[in-house]
Amino acid sequence: MLSVNQLTCIRNNRVLFEELSFSLLPGQLMYVTGPNGAGKTTLLRSICGLHQYHHGSISLGDLPLSQSLQDVLYIGHKAGINDCLTAVENMRHWSSLTAENDDIDQLVSKVGLAGLENVPVKYLSAGQKRRVALSRLWVSKAKLWILDEPYTSIDAAGIDILNQLFNRHRQAGNMVVVTSHQPLPVDIVDINFALEYRF
Numbered sequence: 001m002l003s004v005n006q007l008t009c010i011r012n013n014r015v016l017f018e019e020l021s022f023s024l025l026p027g028q029l030m031y032v033t034g035p036n037g038a039g040k041t042t043l044l045r046s047i048c049g050l051h052q053y054h055h056g057s058i059s060l061g062d063l064p065l066s067q068s069l070q071d072v073l074y075i076g077h078k079a080g081i082n083d084c085l086t087a088v089e090n091m092r093h094w095s096s097l098t099a100e101n102d103d104i105d106q107l108v109s110k111v112g113l114a115g116l117e118n119v120p121v122k123y124l125s126a127g128q129k130r131r132v133a134l135s136r137l138w139v140s141k142a143k144l145w146i147l148d149e150p151y152t153s154i155d156a157a158g159i160d161i162l163n164q165l166f167n168r169h170r171q172a173g174n175m176v177v178v179t180s181h182q183p184l185p186v187d188i189v190d191i192n193f194a195l196e197y198r199f
């Protein structure tokens with residue numbers, strides 16, 4: 001279970017959220033919404049230790065989240081891929097981090113990049129780059145996925161693939177926290193969490 005307790009975050013003298021508490025149970029997906037600047041990215045980055053919050057605590061299972069980071073996969077706005085390498089080379093790198101023998105050819109097809117295996121990522125389109133970045137979801141063994149606007153630049157077919165993947169992750173007893181400015185199918189959302197813009 002992910003537990004966020006009394007989290008407060010202030011940026012540029014503006015309180016983004018104050019004493020925010022929620023829990024996410026194994027098998028649940030939380031969909032975080034809110035207007036531009038409300039603090040969605042800040043919340044996600046705070047959860048995975050990339051942003052220093054002012055007050056509160058976060059735990060995953062029985063441990064503070066800072067001691068369970070191996071169970072967390074964060075994919076933010078930036079793709080986090082090596083642009084000079086091909087999609088396959090990036091995927092091999094992520095796969096090597098999990099010590100699993102992933103079938104990279106199969107992964108390339110699953111993410112819809114067949115035929116583009118040998119093209120350096122810098123020559124791919126925005127949506128194709130995003131697909132390369134999201135291919136980490138297939139090789140990840142993390143229990144908690146924290147995904148900031150994963151649908152950006154992704155076409156309808158890719159969105160379907162992502163939603164199926166989220167469902168599979170939930171059904172395996174894992175957790176997903178996702179932000180998006182576009183609606184998610186109601187059947188994959190367990191918790192709707194709307195952050196308001198605080199002045």
Ligand SMILES: Nc1ncnc2c1ncn2[C@@H]1O[C@H](COP(=O)(O)OP(=O)(O)OP(=O)(O)O)[C@@H](O)[C@H]1O
Nearest residue numbers: 011012014016034035036037038039040041042043
């Ligand atoms: N690196 C930074 N330094 C200082 N302030 C920042 C920084 N990044 C974001 N902020 C401020 O924090 C506030 C919340 O930003 P955040 O990116 O968390 O919002 P968001 O809800 O994710 O917005 P969007 O929907 O536009 O992505 C904004 O007012 C923004 O100006």
